[in-house]
Amino acid sequence: HTVKETDNLTINDHQQWLVDFYKHRNWYQYSPFVHVAILTEEVGEVSRAVRATEIGRDHPGEKTATTAEKRSNLKEELADTLDLVLVLSSLYDIDAQDLLEASEAKLTARFKGGK
Numbered sequence: 001h002t003v004k005e006t007d008n009l010t011i012n013d014h015q016q017w018l019v020d021f022y023k024h025r026n027w028y029q030y031s032p033f034v035h036v037a038i039l040t041e042e043v044g045e046v047s048r049a050v051r052a053t054e055i056g057r058d059h060p061g062e063k064t065a066t067t068a069e070k071r072s073n074l075k076e077e078l079a080d081t082l083d084l085v086l087v088l089s090s091l092y093d094i095d096a097q098d099l100l101e102a103s104e105a106k107l108t109a110r111f112k113g114g115k
Helices: 011-024 032-054 067-091 096-110
Strands: none
Touching (some): 011 067, 011 096
């Protein structure tokens, strides 16, 4: 699929698209440890984007980003992080939809009674 075909994109569709994309680029074959290292890098980039959004960067040599640019960067970094989680789950044959269901089940069970 392409960006224009994503009107009804499911998380499983996206996970499969990522697997195909990574295989085409010869990235999928890397060890899960490599993917975790890249995920860690991306989480750092999310942290930097949140910092820029919330308190600014005040870094010499960097132009001041607009609110729209900061939001766009945060969205991009969150997407990169999500993509790596989906690739990792695929490496372990864990369906993306199952991740969502496991999250809801865990939180529902943990906080029974609304506490």
